[in-house]
Amino acid sequence: MKVWYDACTGKHTRYGAAIGKCLRKRGHEFIFTTREHPDTLPLMKILGEKPIVVGKYNPSNLTSRLRESAERIIEFSKLFEKNKPDVAIAHQSVELCRTAFGLGIPIILTADTPHALAVNRLTIPFAHTVVVSEALPKSFNRTYCAKRVQPFRGVDEVAWIQEFKPTKIAAKKPLIVLRQIETKAAYAKGKNDSAKTLAEQLAELGNVHLLERYNGEGAEFSQKAAFEDSASLIANADLVVSYGGTISREAALQGVPSIAVGDMAKTPVNMYLTRRGFPLFITQEHKVIGIAKQYMGKKFDVSAKLAALENPVDVIVKVVESLKV
Numbered sequence: 001m002k003v004w005y006d007a008c009t010g011k012h013t014r015y016g017a018a019i020g021k022c023l024r025k026r027g028h029e030f031i032f033t034t035r036e037h038p039d040t041l042p043l044m045k046i047l048g049e050k051p052i053v054v055g056k057y058n059p060s061n062l063t064s065r066l067r068e069s070a071e072r073i074i075e076f077s078k079l080f081e082k083n084k085p086d087v088a089i090a091h092q093s094v095e096l097c098r099t100a101f102g103l104g105i106p107i108i109l110t111a112d113t114p115h116a117l118a119v120n121r122l123t124i125p126f127a128h129t130v131v132v133s134e135a136l137p138k139s140f141n142r143t144y145c146a147k148r149v150q151p152f153r154g155v156d157e158v159a160w161i162q163e164f165k166p167t168k169i170a171a172k173k174p175l176i177v178l179r180q181i182e183t184k185a186a187y188a189k190g191k192n193d194s195a196k197t198l199a200e201q202l203a204e205l206g207n208v209h210l211l212e213r214y215n216g217e218g219a220e221f222s223q224k225a226a227f228e229d230s231a232s233l234i235a236n237a238d239l240v241v242s243y244g245g246t247i248s249r250e251a252a253l254q255g256v257p258s259i260a261v262g263d264m265a266k267t268p269v270n271m272y273l274t275r276r277g278f279p280l281f282i283t284q285e286h287k288v289i290g291i292a293k294q295y296m297g298k299k300f301d302v303s304a305k306l307a308a309l310e311n312p313v314d315v316i317v318k319v320v321e322s323l324k325v
Contacts, residue, residue, distance in 0.1 A: 001324055004031040004085035004105070006076075006096035007051070010039030011156075011246050014231070015091050015110065017047045018159040022313050023320070031085060033096075035072065046229055054079070055095070073098050080105075087320050091156070092119050097126040108319050110312065112136065112156050112269050113245070120144045129319050131312055135272030150319060154309035155269045157246065161253040162311055166235035174206035174297055177234050177251075179242035194285060195243065198261075205292055206238065211247075234258075239296040241288060245270055252280035255302045257295035259288055278302055 003023055005016040013034065020030040032049055034040045036056035044051055055072035058064040076099040088100035089108045100107045106128040111120065114136070124130060124144035132141070134151040141149045180195040199208045211230060231250055234240045240251035240258040245267055251258035257279040260270050265282045273280045279300045281291050 001086040001320065002029045002031065002084075003320060004033065004080075004088045004096070004100070006088075006090050006093040007032070007034040007040055008057070008091075008093050008095075009037060010043050010230070012091045012093070013040050013043045013047065013049075014160040015156060016089075017044075017049055018313050019089060019316055020049070022317055026317065026321075028320070033076070033079075035068075043229075052079070069095055077102065087323055089316065089320070090123075092116070092123040094119065094122045097123045101126040106323055108316060110156055110316070111140075112267070114140050114268065115264055128323075131315050131319065133269050133272065133312075135268040137268060140268075150315055152310045152312050152315045154312060155249055155253075155273060156312055157249045157253055158306070158309045158311050159313045160231070161250055162306060162309075164231060164235075164254070166232040166254070167229065169233055169236040171209070171236060172207040174238040175236065176202050176206045176208045176239045176241065176292070176296070177211060177230075177237045177247075178202060178208055179211045179230075179240070179244050179247045198241065198285060198288065201289055202241065202292065205289070205296060209233065209237075239292055241292070248280055249273060252278040253302065253306055255279065255300040257281070257298055257300070259283060259291055261285055261288060277305060 005019060007013040007016045016032055020032055023030050032051040033054050034051045035054060054075045055068055058068045072095040076095060080103060084103055085105055087108060088096050088105045090096040091110045097107055107126055109123060109127040109130045111124060111130060111132055124146050127147060129148040129150055130146045131150045131152060133155050134153055178195060178199050195210060199210045202208045230247055234247060234251045234256055235254050237256055240247060240256055241261060242248045243261050245260065248258040248260040248270060252273050260280060260282045270280060270282055274282060283291055
């Protein structure tokens with residue numbers, strides 16, 4: 001089969017690479033697309049992928065977002081006008097969904113962020129099948145009119161962490177990795193960015209490595225100083241603190257104590273890992289230092305717990321092959 005995957009962010013890129021690796025092994029053709037973004041192209045190089053680059057991420061304002069999205073859809077429609085894929089897969093790429101739906105291509109989606117209201121509304125109703133963690137409440141699928149839902153026992157990050165072999169990174173110890181909030185995401189509008197203040201507080205406990213989302217504002221956002229392989233970085237850390245969910249789960253799945261901060265940290269998938277004994281602690285900013293002192297440097301053996309989780313890639317591949325005519 002001919003399978004198309006579109007990656008819009010770093011997380012999507014890792015997910016797509018894991019899915020592509022499995023599909024290629026099974027003899028399928030894999031078309032990997034992405035857009036210009038601070039994380040996608042550098043990570044593609046690290047992962048050895050050579051994607052088709054279509055469009056760019058420009059979150060300067062609502063008009064720029066809409067225009068860039070529309071232009072990507074037009075380019076995709078030209079790309080696949082005479083040679084359509086058999087199936088399209090994405091972690092909620094709006095442009096893939098609109099293009100594939102318009103061209104009659106069945107869509108398989110992954111989704112794990114209930115608070116991403118805009119993206120959920122613009123993607124899930126188009127999908128043939130939504131593959132989601134069993135952690136998500138059934139109301140999530142009903143709210144966004146998911147046609148078919150295929151739950152799995154785990155979280156999305158298992159797809160690339162289960163067999164991940166991190167690179168050794170020389171860093172001054174103890175190493176604390178702090179991830180800034182996704183400042184330009186629609187769901188973060190109105191949220192305060194306190195990462196630098198928290199970094200100053202954590203500096204009393206160790207060497208703080210602040211992972212900033214962007215270097216500059218508006219059209220200059222893509223001029224990031226240097227890309228870092230965050231999955232390897234956190235594997236070498238003594239503690240991870242994050243305003244985002246992905247890096248917290250990547251750390252916890254590798255046995256590195258992780259603190260997820262703020263209201264958006266209380267996501268079903270974060271709480272799912274916490275309940276299963278992974279070292280992921282959900283709290284507010286004023287309690288971070290106390291938890292950090294208690295757990296920093298305590299590596300947890302979670303290998304058995306990780307092996308017991310279901311890899312969503314296997315589930316996705318089964319859905320893909322069930323669509324074969």
